[in-house]
Amino acid sequence: MTELSRDDGTLWYETAGDGHPIVFVHGGWMNGEAWTNQVSHFEDDYQVVTLDVRGHGKTGATEPDRYSIELFTDDLEALLDHLGIDEPIVCGISLGSMVVQEYLDRHPDRAAGAIMCGAVQSMPPVDLPTDLKPWLSPLPALSSSLTMTGPKTTFRSMLGSIRATTGTPWLALSPEVRSEAIDAVGDFSRLEFRKVFGALYRYEPPELGHVDTPTLVVHGAHEAPLVKRQGKEIATAIDDGTWLTIDRAAHLVNQDRPRAFNDASTTFFEGLPLA
Numbered sequence: 001m002t003e004l005s006r007d008d009g010t011l012w013y014e015t016a017g018d019g020h021p022i023v024f025v026h027g028g029w030m031n032g033e034a035w036t037n038q039v040s041h042f043e044d045d046y047q048v049v050t051l052d053v054r055g056h057g058k059t060g061a062t063e064p065d066r067y068s069i070e071l072f073t074d075d076l077e078a079l080l081d082h083l084g085i086d087e088p089i090v091c092g093i094s095l096g097s098m099v100v101q102e103y104l105d106r107h108p109d110r111a112a113g114a115i116m117c118g119a120v121q122s123m124p125p126v127d128l129p130t131d132l133k134p135w136l137s138p139l140p141a142l143s144s145s146l147t148m149t150g151p152k153t154t155f156r157s158m159l160g161s162i163r164a165t166t167g168t169p170w171l172a173l174s175p176e177v178r179s180e181a182i183d184a185v186g187d188f189s190r191l192e193f194r195k196v197f198g199a200l201y202r203y204e205p206p207e208l209g210h211v212d213t214p215t216l217v218v219h220g221a222h223e224a225p226l227v228k229r230q231g232k233e234i235a236t237a238i239d240d241g242t243w244l245t246i247d248r249a250a251h252l253v254n255q256d257r258p259r260a261f262n263d264a265s266t267t268f269f270e271g272l273p274l275a
Helices: 032-042 069-083 097-107 141-150 152-165 177-184 189-204 225-239 259-268
Strands: 002-006 007-018 020-025 046-052 089-093 113-117 215-220 241-246
Touching: 002 069, 007 032, 007 069, 020 032, 020 069, 020 097, 032 046, 032 259, 046 069, 046 089, 069 189, 097 113, 097 189, 113 259, 141 152, 141 189, 152 177, 152 189, 177 189, 215 225, 215 259, 225 241, 241 259
Parallel strands: 020 046, 020 089, 089 113, 113 215, 215 241
Antiparallel strands: 002 007, 007 046
16 A cells, blocks of 8 residues: 555555556546556556545545545645656546646646546536536535435436436446446445535636647547537647547446557557657
8 A cells, every 4th residue: 555645634546567657547436446457558668656536445535524626636746746757647537537637727738648538527517607506506415315325326316317318328338347336436425425526516627728738538439428528628628639439438438448448548648759
């Protein structure tokens, strides 16, 4: 176990391999093990770093009453500084894609490259006026559901609502991947689940037109349509942005189709001017 102490908690992370660093940031209610197929594939040629975001995995609960994408990004910056990484390739999925967006906004030309998969600008993936967002918040209803049924059942209910609304399986096509993701939610307390949801809901995505970092945005063909739309907007906003769809995959595209995702990532990495 490798840990990084912060003023208000301790972050857990892992490194493997040597070479140019790739830092992977997982999605909401998951953990660094979501990148297992990527770690094993890339560790022979790159330094691969995974971390468990606050509230998740082995990092677990930390002191703040509220989480935010900005706080998660502060942690990413601290980890990079701790490891002495100056020009990372940053790769995030879902919640992790928000962290990558925030990082690129702060450092538009520091990263050697970026991949966002299952990329989303907001949650839910619709444009809500900032002044109305607090009044439309699903957090009170979420708190009631968490109190009555717990995180795992609440998450299943969320998945059912998305499927009914979009007509897509959304999370994953693979039953095994889907089951593992749902099981991971069972490790969360009600409070930590709510804090993560709040971070997702409150995030206001940055404009990325000033970003110079080569960026690949990847979605599964069975991703929710509104998420696909936001992903295209991200890729279009970044001057050196590219958008890619992978067949027979949904939101967790790196787990649904690990070989296809790794191949696409390898091609992208090989086109970067790495030192």
